[in-house]
Amino acid sequence: MSNVLELQNVRKAFGSEVVLNNLSLQVPEHTATVLIGASGSGKSTLLRCINLLETIDDGQIFLDGLEITDPVIKVDEIRRKLGMVFQSFNLFPHKTVLENITLAPVKVQNKDVEEARDIAKKLLSRFDLADKADQYPDRLSGGQQQRVAIIRSLAVNPRLLLLDEITSALDPVLVNEVLSIVRDLKQDGMTMVLATHEMGFATQVADEVCFLESGNILERGSAEQVLKNPTNPKTQEFLKRVHQAGRL
């Protein structure tokens, strides 16, 4: 199994605040890597660095063996291979659901409009959103918006999907409809990196769980290992707090 994504000694600082510190990570094909950790531990920054929305200060990031942190790399071409879903959905409010999904296939991949619409409609029906195609995002529930956002990132056939706390802005009742899509994608063999606070969900999809603390991975391993039998005291402390909050 080859690594789709590989991070070597990545460092990222905002001013004097070091957010990622000498962090390394390998994500093999068809696997899901789950990042857990308190807010501010660097999970989101890590995802944004992979997507080149942030420039790293040291280290290297490879996508399918190609170094994407090379300054001469064509950033837009790399991003085409990566899908990203955000905590706050970030759908385009002036476009309908269908237009949100077809924008990138038409403008970036130069697909025919009809073809892009067909693909989008198939994805929408697969995830039970066919009747929402012509609605504007603000008319949808949070769960529906986030499902549309996931479909939007899938429509370009990404090599790797980055999911940044995609259920954190949702009502507990709506969380499951979003997570079930991710489970489906995992079944399909999509390679994913996710940041989440849903430990139960992490247990279901994760091939590897990484616990981040102060910009570094303190503990990593299978969900069973990290979530059930953590060895690092900080991981134990974090999971205890999560447990107290009723999220495990």
Added chain:
Amino acid sequence: MSEKKTSAWSPSLRELDRRALRRKLNRKQSLIAAVSSVLVLGTLTIILVTSPGWEVVKATFFDIEYGKEVFPTVAKGLWINLQLTFFGGIAIGIIAMGLALLRTTKSPALTPFRFLATAYVDIFRGAPLILIILLVGFGVPALRLQGISSNVIVLGTIAVVLTYSAYVAEVIRSGILSIHPSQRAAARSLGLTSGQTMRFVVLPQALRRVVPPLLNDFVSLLKDTGLVSILGVTDAVRAAQINASRTFNYTPYVVAAILFLLITIPMTRYTDRAIRQRTQAQNSEGAI
């Protein structure tokens, strides 16, 4: 599915009662509004008409016969204002968009143009329009340059365009800056280039947001085209002025003012409505 539910539902007695009561309350409120309007406006009219100077005011400002006589000349002048607004408006839109994009770009190759755009906006936004009109209208012909029009209408339009493109550029730029960075992040993460992100994601939202201030500027533009009359352009203002100074009756000014209002008031109403409809289609909170 939801339609089926609606057709099966019939309002309860309590709801029917409520509706009847609401209708009654509405009728009462309309009655109060009508009575108070008649009272207030009626009193104002009586005070105005019975005041000692009213006959003189009426003869000087509201001479209907004279108004009818000058109407064609003033209306013909207004046609010039409208043309100036139309062609000027197009030029302003294009130039302002260019300035706004230049001022928000980060492209290193465009750095000198960004500075120039900033200087342009600072100068033309800060200087009084009437000075720019005088400078361009009288100053440029004095240069006796080959190939530069000495037509006062053209020069007046150029002066207005110079000033208004600076105003409008700032409005558009504020719209661009008001779009949350997460929209840009979402677009870039889909692989859109920065140009595509601007064109398909940022600008459409930004422009929609600045429609009300842009409309304000458009109405001001129409009114300010009246300033080119100082160059001797026979627009509505100038036509009214000529007639008023001939007879010392100021009705032509009132005619010109009414003509301007006939255009500007419906324009504002129409745009307000368009914005409201747009907001409701996109935003479930539009009604609030």
